[in-house]
């Protein structure tokens with residue numbers, strides 16, 4: 106069973122529907138104050154907390170008096186710009202009385218896809234947490250265009266959880282968990298307390314949201330669950346609307362827990378994928394095809410070697426067009442690599458005077 110008790114680092118996602126009253130467009134302050142009390146209690150027990158909060162567009166549209174229904178991209182970006190400042194301000198106001206310092210972190214999808222930005226944002230989060238700050242994260246809606254957006258904060262929250270190495274992610278939602286059908290439309294829908302593996306059958310049960318102010322629905326929550334659990338983080342979906350929702354979850358409120366994959370191979374690949382390469386090997390098209398089929402990289406497929414690396418060091422793998430296709434731990438030094446590139450194992454034995462390893466980078470040590 107999943108639980109919040111004893112969490113080391115927790116990411117909590119707060120959906121727009123919880124924060125902003127649907128009819129008035131106003132912030133639900135009493136609720137937010139109860140959430141702040143929960144955050145303070147968790148921190149006092151040693152859990153670091155990161156909040157991923159939606160609501161900038163919903164708040165901004167109320168302030169600007171924009172009509173209900175879907176907005177043009179420029180309108181939602183303008184609404185986000187107006188709403189975000191209030192959103193962050195509201196968190197600061199409710200957390201400060203507990204002695205908690207807040208920080209606003211706005212990210213885009215590109216930040217997780219561009220390695221330098223990814224590493225940098227991870228380092229910034231780590232620094233904030235080590236200083237005892239509670240980061241309030243949202244998508245940077247004013248710069249993110251449709252093609253480069255998450256668009257929903259479910260996946261963003263999962264990305265934040267994995268990036269920061271959180272062990273728990275909670276999606277506070279307008280539904281108390283995952284059902285085999287949308288429970289707001291089908292009163293006979295069956296509830297799932299725990300999901301260990303997200304199968305295609307489970308995926309087929311997820312539908313859109315019906316709340317009107319949210320973006321995700323259950324489909325993006327399942328995508329988030331996949332990212333989180335693959336990355337070693339348990340994820341819960343629980344009802345956010347009652348006061349003190351995190352305390353209630355700790356006390357056993359209804360929730361669906363998606364359990365982290367415990368496959369050490371996945372954890373190891375994550376670790377390799379996050380390494381900074383010490384060198385680079387360019388490989389030919391045949392080798393690219395072999396790697397894509399899940400095979401190891403052999404010396405015969407290597408055309409060029411760059412950088413200084415020893416055995417076991419991370420090395421970037423570059424395709425014929427100069428595109429980076431992966432990273433892996435090498436079984437040869439850079440000096441050996443220069444000698445043996447393009448050669449087959451029988452020749453390599455003659456060159457090195459010993460048999461050497463068959464693989465230059467073994468598939469278990471490689472992430473594409």
Ligand SMILES: Nc1ncnc2c1ncn2[C@@H]1O[C@H](COP(=O)(O)OP(=O)(O)O)[C@@H](O)[C@H]1O
Pocket residue numbers: 120121122123277278279280282283284285286287288289310311312313314315316319320321322323324
């Ligand atoms: N299989 C399902 N189980 C539970 N909820 C579902 C399912 N399929 C669709 N939904 C809908 O997803 C909604 C939750 O997502 P969403 O409206 O985006 O809320 P949030 O603001 O919490 O992100 C539920 O209220 C429900 O209407």
Ligand SMILES: N[C@@H](CCC(=O)OP(=O)(O)O)C(=O)O
Pocket residue numbers: 119120121122158159160161162163185243244246256257258259318319320321322
């Ligand atoms: N970044 C957007 C969030 C998009 C959104 O509505 O997400 P959600 O309510 O979590 O489904 C905002 O702050 O308005």
